[in-house]
Amino acid sequence: MFELDDIQENAENELEEVVMGLIINAGQARSLAYTALKKAKESDFDNAKSLMEQSHLALNEAHKVQTKLIESDMGKGRIKVSLVLVHAQDHLMNAMLARELIIELIELHKKLE
Helix, strand or coil: CCCHHHHHHHHHHHHHHHHHHHHHHHHHHHHHHHEEEEEEEEHHHHHHHHHHHHHHHHHHHHHCCCCCCCHHCCCCCCCCCHHHHHHHHHHHHHHHHHHCCCCCHHHHHHHHH
8 A cells, every 4th residue: 555655756757757758859959959040050951951850859848847737736736846847947948949040040150151
């Protein structure tokens, strides 16, 4: 029979796995976007486009995780806010911002060609 502590520990472990997925996908999205920018600087726009598409997919995965967390919390504080969760949200927002700026920078590099 499970004790309450065991159930809480399992829930915390599951949350930690979900949060790590958020960090990994957001980090991947950001990394791919910066690699795309590097390719654009080299005038390799086909590769840059492909990398930005991959970045978009990784960001979508991270966003799905975030949505799942928000839905499971339902605004009732069910999910324990931890430093790791805040860190994951920070990664996601930085990846989103980086992608938006890099899209514009790639367009500028195209115009300079």
